[in-house]
Amino acid sequence: MGPLLSIVIPTLNEEKYLPRLLRSLMAQAPKDVYEVIVVDGCSVDRTVEVARRLGAEVLVKRSNIAEARNIGASRAKGRFILFLDADTVVPRGFIEDVIEMVKKGVKCMVFRPEPLEHSGFLFARIGYTLGWILCRLRLTNPCYMGLAVDKTVFRRLGGFDRRLVYGEDLDFLWKVSRIVKVHYPKHITVYNSTRRWLSDGKLRFSEVLRMALRVLEYILFHRSGVEYPVFR
Numbered sequence: 001m002g003p004l005l006s007i008v009i010p011t012l013n014e015e016k017y018l019p020r021l022l023r024s025l026m027a028q029a030p031k032d033v034y035e036v037i038v039v040d041g042c043s044v045d046r047t048v049e050v051a052r053r054l055g056a057e058v059l060v061k062r063s064n065i066a067e068a069r070n071i072g073a074s075r076a077k078g079r080f081i082l083f084l085d086a087d088t089v090v091p092r093g094f095i096e097d098v099i100e101m102v103k104k105g106v107k108c109m110v111f112r113p114e115p116l117e118h119s120g121f122l123f124a125r126i127g128y129t130l131g132w133i134l135c136r137l138r139l140t141n142p143c144y145m146g147l148a149v150d151k152t153v154f155r156r157l158g159g160f161d162r163r164l165v166y167g168e169d170l171d172f173l174w175k176v177s178r179i180v181k182v183h184y185p186k187h188i189t190v191y192n193s194t195r196r197w198l199s200d201g202k203l204r205f206s207e208v209l210r211m212a213l214r215v216l217e218y219i220l221f222h223r224s225g226v227e228y229p230v231f232r
Contacts, residue, residue: 004099005034005148007082008072009056010065014086015045017193021088022054028095034082037075039068066160066168069143073154082148083169087193089116090146097188098148107153107180109188110135110173113145116191123203124194136184138177140215143169146190153180167218 007025011018018038025036038051042062051058059071073081080102084090101109112132115124134140147169157175160168176182197204197211218224 002077006076006078010068012041017087039072070159109183111146166224
């Protein structure tokens with residue numbers, strides 16, 4: 001009997017952040033109900049080495065993030081697929097809480113985000129609270145919060161749109177919400193890095209604006225023109 005939950009993590013040069021996520025997953029129990037699949041887009045750092053050393057199955061293929069998520073899902077043995085970003089950390093008891101929701105019949109869920117760094121910084125608290133609200137309105141990207149979906153639902157929808165280099169998860173959220181109810185359990189938290197929009201405790205106004213414009217581009221035109229820049 002295979003695992004109930006498959007955790008898919010796309011990576012590209014995430015040597016710095018990925019170990020924290022994998023160690024937080026290694027601390028989860030029970031261990032026999034989940035597997036971890038890292039899909040690496042040909043990193044030039046030690047991402048692949050670190051992922052294998054910390055127990056993840058690793059697939060290496062040059063791909064955009066939508067393709068990477070689909071590749072991981074195609075190898076998933078679990079009945080449920082959980083998509084996490086590499087710069088997140090999950091608290092103790094996270095897997096048990098997710099499994100409990102699955103056993104209740106939930107088909108899709110997105111978790112409550114908290115800042116991994118700068119947790120006492122007002123902009124960080126406001127930003128993640130606003131992100132949570134906008135996600136529930138299907139107006140922002142959900143995967144940095146963690147998105148879990150029944151594999152049969154995922155396959156029925158054809159996965160993530162590989163033509164989208166940004167906003168692929170928002171697009172998927174819209175599609176999945178049309179066929180099943182998306183749950184937002186407040187008691188299940190994911191801690192996500194603030195690296196994209198905070199630097200040394202200061203807000204990156206230009207990047208916040210760029211992120212908002214990318215979301216707006218998808219909502220208005222159902223496309224994404226330029227991939228969002230990566231910050232290490």
